[in-house]
Structures are given as structure tokens and as C-alpha cells.
Amino acid sequence: MTDETPPLALDIDGTLTDGTGRLDPRAFEYLQAWDATVVLATGKAFPYPVSLSHYLGLELTVIAENGGVVLADDTVSYQGDRERAQAAADAFVERGGDIGWGSFDAINEWRRTEIAVNRSADEELLRSVAAEFDLEVFDTGYAYHVKTPGVEKGTGLRAVAETLGRDPDDFVAIGDSENDVSTFDVAGRSFAVANADAAARDAADAVVEGSYFDGTASVLESLADE
Template sequence: MAIKFIALDTDGTLLDSNGKILPSTKEAVKKALDQGIKVALCSGRPIAGLKHFMDELGIVGPDQYAITLNGAITITADGQVMTEDLVSNKFYRKMYDFGKKHHIPFNVVSPDSKIITGDHDVDLMIYTQAYENSATLYIRQPDELPADFEIAKGCFVGKEQLIDQWEEKISQEFEKDLYVVRADSCFLELLHPGVSKGNGLKELTEKLGIKPDEVMAIGDERNDLTMFEFAGTAVCMGNGSPVAKEHADYVTASNDEDGISTAFEKFL
């Protein structure tokens, strides 16, 4: 069955190791768009951290899409929210309290792409997250925000060794109520229990009348596994994690070696 929709992870997939889009990727995406194939960025980033890449690729207008915040919000390229699954204030406060008690850097991402932390001594990873996502960083305690304030996701961040140390304990504490996923070595994210990249991809393609067999997903990490499971064609980058490679139908070249254009040439 012909592919009609392509979901592209961003970090480690769309972007090379310098955080840039390869010329071969731009050419491949343009060719797909010219053929009428939908190409959507499917990322842990908020829309503010994706928009400039979408513009660079020509993914623009009301009939092109992004799946943001690991599937919490799907949105058109011109800003219309299509689906939204948020985390309640109750669980935001519980995550905040856990991070404060155990001295783990913690921040949240709001539905409108703001990054908020209660830590006055802001961890470098939180600064980096705000910079990379073109997002405004706020220092706010939960009591300084509305009582009904909901978040798109919570993030425990820090050096890889710290997240390794706490990943199991955080999962045990929250996984009965929230979706807990290791987005990369330095980020452990908590989202609405119905949220995943795969579910965001499912919700969006169902609205568009596109079948799973007509979807190709390309990624590199554990938070891409759910979209691998949904898509008829799952492609892992050559630089991807071992577990992501195990769940892929095809392993392409790395993000520095024209991996996306190689996959497009093979399957389109």
C-alpha cells in the first residue's frame, strides 16, 4: 500500500549531530510534499521548538501537521489545535513535590510552549531545553499559578547518571497514573496516561482518513516505539538506540549520513 503520511522524529532523526537539517533531507521532504504525501514532525518538543524547522522544510498551512510533546498535542502548521491531552494540576504538584524532596531538577511544559520550573537554581538542562525550543523560561512555584493550571508534560532532567539512578523509582511512583517515558539520556518525561507518539499519530491519521499501512514513522529512541508499533512501516536511524532498532522494520543510515533521504528513496 502506498505511503500517504510520514511521521518524523526531530532530535537524532530529522536533525544531524549539529542540530541542523541535512540538504538531502530537505530535498527528500520537498519531493514527498510535492507528491501530496503528508510529512509531520512527531516530537517531544512543543510547537515553538518545531515551527522554524517546519518552515525550513515547507511544512506549512492548514493541511500540514505536527505531533508535539510526545503526542500530548497535535496541531496544524498554522496553529489550530486538533487534539489535546493534558496532565491535571494535582499530578503536576505531585511531580513538583517529588523533585523538590529528592533534589531532582524538574520543569513542566505548558500547552502554549512555556517552560516553567520552581527551581531558582536552574539546572543547565532546563536552560538548554528552553533555548532549543525557542521557549520562554519562567520560575514559578505551583502556588503562583492558577489552581486549575494543567501541563502538557513534566520533565525530570539532569545528567544521565542522575536519571539512571531515579528512573525506576519515578516510574514506580507515577506509572499507575501517568505515561512515563525516557525521551533521551537526560530527560524522563511524564504525560497524560493516554498520551504517546503512537496515539497522537493514530488520532491524527484517523481524522485524516489515513490507514496505518499508509503511514511510515522514522525515529531513533524509546519514545518512538509507540509510533513504530502503529505505523505500517517503521524505520530506525542508524544512530538509534538498540531497543529502537529491534522494533523497526528497517534500519537506515545515521542522522549524519543521509538516513532520512535513504529511507524515503527505499519506501516512496
């Protein structure tokens, strides 16, 4: 690696994982050797990317909950309104909706800024209720996220860059889903892995041949050779 090694903004699911959803063990080797900032950017609740960064041996620099929570340089900021999202979720359930995660809701237990609803839920009812609370419903392909409008991974990346004194254009983003589109728009360069959905493929500067971490590894190898 050289002094010009670019900082990274990496999605987790579908990007650092294999086809079964498990973290690819090669991520440890590749990311621990990366001589620049690595930002883990995910739709998952805040503790997940923090824990993963810890076990990967990375500085704790994360974007969680689709941009709702940002941690950089030991500073945490919140961009979304969890109380309003919870109120909308409660109203959804009162009207016959089902959040869909079972009696112990591990998906939302540690969320700070939004509520995630299983995609088996009544989408029409959910969107109607969310609109009453001036919230939006974002479909990540994994869940419906009830969140504050305008909060995206890309806004989180801008916040990280500002905190670190970097230009967002310095970052290289890799992802696979519609919720990575805003990150692709903010970063200087963007890559979609081959398993990416149509929105991510259309937004990325390039779509690589490999799927899941195979695709991510190919991007990191190419960047290292520049």
C-alpha cells in the same frame, strides 16, 4: 513521486539531524519535494515542530510532547494533563530534586501536557513522586518525561490519521529512539536509522545502514523509487 506516495511520520532529533544535533540542510530538499503528508513527531514542546514545519514549507501536521499534543487540519488536541505534571514536578523539587535546566527553563517553558526533567536528576525520587500523582516517567534518552500514562507518539499518529481520514497503516515511520516504538507499531511500515537505540531497532521493520539524516534520506529515496 506517484499518487501512491505514502504519508510520513518522522522523528526529528537523531532522524532529521546530523550527529551534532543540528538540522541536516538536506531535509529542506527532501521534504519539500515529498508529495504526501509529512508529520513531524517529537518529544519536544509543541512550538518546535510547528516552527520547523513552517520553515520546511510543510503543512502544519505535528505530534509533540510524545503524543501529548496533536495538530492536524488546523485542529489541535491535547492528550496529557500539564497541571498534574507540574504539580508532580513541584513536589519533586520540594523534596530536594532538581529539574536541571537552569534558571530559564526553555525545555518546559512552552510545554502543554508534560514536564521534561534532565537525566542528571534523581530518577528514583522522580519516579516515586510521579507515581503518587498517577503519572509515568518515560526516558527518551534525552530527558525524563513526566506525563499522563498511555499518551504516546503512536496514539498521536492514530489521531492524525483519523483527522485526515487516512488509515494509520498508510504511514511510513522513521525514528531512532524508544519513544518512536509506539509510532512504529501504528504505522504500516517503520524504519530505524543506524544510530537508533536498541528499543527502536527491535521494533522497526528494518534498520538502515545510514545514521541520522543519511539513513532517513536513504529510506525516502527507496520509497520514491517504488
